[in-house]
Amino acid sequence: MSGRKIFVSGGVPGDLVTVRITYKKKDVFFGEVEKIIEKSAARCSSGCNAFGRCGGCDWLNIMREKQLEYKEAIISEIFYKQETGNRLPIGYGKQDKHYRNKCFYPLKEINGKIIFGMYARYSHKIVEHNTCLIEPMIFDEIAETLCEHFMVTKTKIYDEVTGDGNIRHIGFRQEPETGDIQVIIVSRKRRMPFTNQLVRILQDNFPQITAVIQNINPEMGNVILGKEEKVLFGDEYLDMRVLGKKFRVVYNSFFQVNIKVMEKIISFCSDKIPASGSILDAYCGTGVLGVCLAKADQKVIGIDNSQVAITNAQSNALANGLTNCEYQCGDTLALLPDILEKEDIGTVIFDPPRKGLTKEIIAEVVKQKIPVIAYISCNPATQLRDIRQFAEAGYQISDMQPFDMFPQTWHIENVVILKL
DSSP, X not given: OTTOEEEEETOOTTOEEEEEEEEEETTEEEEEEEEEEEOOTTBOOOOOTTTTTBSSOSOTTBOHHHHHHHHHHHHHHHTTTSOOSEEOOOBOOSOOSSOOSEEEEEEEEETTEEEEOEEBTTSOOEEOOSSOSSSOHHHHHHHHHHHHHHHHTTOOBOOTTTOOOSEEEEEEEEOTTTOOEEEEEEESSSOOTTHHHHHHHHHHHOTTEEEEEEEEOOXXXXXXXXXXXXXXXXXXXXXXXXTTEEEEEETTSOOOSOHHHHHHHHHHHHTTSOSSSEEEEETOTTSHHHHHHOOTXXXXXXXXXXXXXXXXXXXXXXXXXXXXXEEEESOHHHHHHHXXXXXXXXXXXXXXOTTOOOHHHHHHHHHTTOSEEEEEESOHXXXXXXXXXXXXXXXXXXXXEEEOSSTTSXXXXXXXXXXX
16 A cells, blocks of 8 residues: 555544445545544544434534644645735634535434435435524524424425435524524425414424425435425514625525624625726626625626526615616626627626536636636535636736635635736
């Protein structure tokens, strides 16, 4: 094995361990820790009964300061051949536990008991937990109340193998400042018995709940949400606050799970974006980045392929007093050429999915010689791939900063400012 790369899950840098090789891919081996002979000084107690089996967290057993150090090292390794301009140390929030404002739990009935939890990694086996350490503790309390109600009312839980049953997932979103909570129940059928009783139980026990929504998903497969819903109580949106601005977020639209770190990302980008020229907010979602980053009277054009998100973004811009915002629903590549040609775009904001941008999208931006690009990515590897294509056209990284958007996991949000 000398000189061979071996990727080991469950280990911490500094551990002395014995490893069992599980499989090989080309010249790379993959293994798992068999026995810890000597523990790393970076180790700590995970504090979670499900850690190691649950697929939600990877680094609960690593001290907080070491997590940040390792994430810095990951970014350094990814970008070691790339000039990174003014690179700042990793940004992070004070809260590294119970920070997520949204989650969904799958349900399953086992031996007459309804359980909820996260899936084990690379499987659809539900791993129960006592208290999830990255989500608000009240989510678990509400989940237990829901499961008890389904048990008492003999409401059948969906079986993804047979396609029988009704209740598939339960989900929650919370506004951290006010404590307001949305509850989402995903069912296979439109009919769900005893909904009035369920709403009363939730209201009596959890006055923070401002909305209960039933989403209907009759399709088999891994997609959580369906296209139809019934509002059982309250509204389908929740008002979220970012840097003093209010954003009305519909339950099925994307919104960052860690608001405090998102605010740090916006602050980092704010003084890098010029007041001249309009802002094109690609993959705009609910419009948070464009609305927060636009200077006074600066035009914002947002595009997204979700009509729900676009409707959200339009109302959010108006709610925050911005009348110079336009939003279009459609594919990014389809909309981009016309906007870039007709509008005086000074900055393009990219916050794409993990797969990053396409060569065609980059080519359109390059062709128009857009002066500033703010590229936010949850996958620094694909981000680097895209940056190299921008670099070939003369763009350089002026500023870069990674952010710890997802504490207790290995995931990193990386922000790069590119300029011609």
